[in-house]
Amino acid sequence: MVPAIDGYPVIVVSLADFVCCSYKGCGALRPLTEASENRPCPGCGRV
Numbered sequence: 001m002v003p004a005i006d007g008y009p010v011i012v013v014s015l016a017d018f019v020c021c022s023y024k025g026c027g028a029l030r031p032l033t034e035a036s037e038n039r040p041c042p043g044c045g046r047v
């Protein structure tokens, strides 16, 4: 199952507190809290 945060699909990895950026070619690991706050991805700069 793939949960969605604010309409953006995310992939949950080992720890539920982290998600991988879902943008193609990025996949940066970021804290779930950061993603849920719609902060720009540190890997690709997109929200």
Ligand SMILES: [Zn+2]
Binding pocket: 021, 022, 023, 026, 027, 028, 041, 042, 043, 044, 045, 046
């Ligand atoms: Zn990214």
